[in-house]
Amino acid sequence: MSLTDALLVVLAGIGAGAVNAIVGSGTLITFPTLLLIGVPPVTANVSNSLGLIPGSLAGAIGYRREVRELRSLVAHFAPISVVGSIIGAVLLLRLDPDIFRAVVPVLVMAGIVLVITGPYLQRRVREKPRDENASTGPGNLARAGILAAGVYGGYFGAAQGIIVLGLLGALMANPVQQLNGLKNVLVMIVNAVAAVVFLIVSPDQVDWKAAGLIAVGSAIGGTAGAAVGRHLPPNVLRGLIVVVGLVAVAKLLTS
Numbered sequence: 001m002s003l004t005d006a007l008l009v010v011l012a013g014i015g016a017g018a019v020n021a022i023v024g025s026g027t028l029i030t031f032p033t034l035l036l037i038g039v040p041p042v043t044a045n046v047s048n049s050l051g052l053i054p055g056s057l058a059g060a061i062g063y064r065r066e067v068r069e070l071r072s073l074v075a076h077f078a079p080i081s082v083v084g085s086i087i088g089a090v091l092l093l094r095l096d097p098d099i100f101r102a103v104v105p106v107l108v109m110a111g112i113v114l115v116i117t118g119p120y121l122q123r124r125v126r127e128k129p130r131d132e133n134a135s136t137g138p139g140n141l142a143r144a145g146i147l148a149a150g151v152y153g154g155y156f157g158a159a160q161g162i163i164v165l166g167l168l169g170a171l172m173a174n175p176v177q178q179l180n181g182l183k184n185v186l187v188m189i190v191n192a193v194a195a196v197v198f199l200i201v202s203p204d205q206v207d208w209k210a211a212g213l214i215a216v217g218s219a220i221g222g223t224a225g226a227a228v229g230r231h232l233p234p235n236v237l238r239g240l241i242v243v244v245g246l247v248a249v250a251k252l253l254t255s
Contacts, residue, residue, distance in 0.1 A: 005037040006213055013217020017055030020218070021062060021184060021225030023244045025108075025159035026052065028251055030214050034207075043205050045092065049157060050195040051211040055218025056188030062226020063181030070174065070182050077146050077182070078189055084150020085190040089197035092155045093205075100155050105249045107152060108159040112245040114166030142171045146186065153190035154197070161187050162245045184226070 001009075012033035016026030027048060034044035060067060067074060091100065145167040153160040161183050168179040198205060 001037065001209055006209075008037065009033060009210055009213040010217040013051060013055065013214040014221035014224075015217075016052060016214070017058065017218030017221025017223075018225030018228075019221075019244065020052065020055055020161055020187065021059030021222045022180075022228060023161060023165075025162055025244050026055070026218070026221075027156070027158040027160070028247075030218075031158065032251070034210055039207055039210055041097065042092070043207050044210070045097075045156065046195075046198045046202070046205040047207040047211040048214060049191050049198065050206060051214025052157075052218050053188065053191050053195060054215045055222035056184060056191050058219050058222030059184040059226045060181070060188050062223060063177075063184050066178045066181035067185055070178055073182055074185055077143075077186055080143055080146045081150040081153075081186045081189045082193050084147045084152075085154035085193035086197055088151040088154020088156075088190075089194040090154075090201070091151070092194075093198070093202050097156075104152075104156060104158060105253050107163055108245055108249050111159060111163035111166035112242055112249075114163075114170040116242060117170060139171065142167065145171065149186075150190050153187065154194040157191065157194075159245060160190065 009030070012030045016029040018026070019029065020026035030048050030052065031044055034048060035041065039047065146164070149160060149164045149167060152163065164186055165176075165179060165183045168174075168182060169176060172179065174182075
């Protein structure tokens with residue numbers, strides 16, 4: 001890898017870390033960059049998942065105040081994300097990537113729709129009689145959604161954050177900034193677990209230089225992105241999510 005390529009990967013990592021902390025879909029910056037410099041697709045996907053972990057961690061730390069208020073939800077959703085991530089990572093290593101990648105644009109568009117309709121659905125949740133809202137935790141639909149998002153994230157991960165945030169916003173009545181913090185934690189868990197599976201099952205698929213460069217960049221970008229994202233008005237944040245999501249779909253459909 002030349003010095004120019006290395007610098008390009010670090011810059012891509014910075015961009016991906018920032019976008020992931022604020023919105024999600026930073027993979028659509030780093031993954032194509034690795035392909036551009038000649039890294040094979042599966043190796044690029046595996047190395048990318050490994051490299052983005054520090055950025056996800058930085059984003060989660062940046063949202064620690066919001067996450068602290070949702071500790072019970074973190075404890076509830078974390079094991080589900082772990083299971084989903086393991087399934088997705090194994091699928092990546094065992095199945096033809098084209099099979100799952102074909103439905104990626106559909107999943108991303110579904111996430112965008114959920115982000116747009118989230119405020120309306122949240123109002124419906126708040127307007128329910130109090131005894132109907134007295135559940136001790138998230139419903140089965142939320143659990144199934146987080147499991148599916150974990151499978152998706154373990155397999156490919158592009159726009160994983162958009163899908164998770166869309167699901168959370170549509171099915172839960174918490175403020176969007178709190179849910180964004182929760183999203184950062186869950187995405188970090190999915191990336192970390194998938195990376196462990198890759199290292200155990202197929203360590204030869206890791207390009208350590210590429211993963212290391214992305215890690216450095218994503219840590220910087222994640223820290224900066226969280227600092228900016230926490231102060232964005234909810235509607236601006238949703239707008240960014242929709243714009244980035246549509247760009248992600250366009251890239252996926254033309255790749």
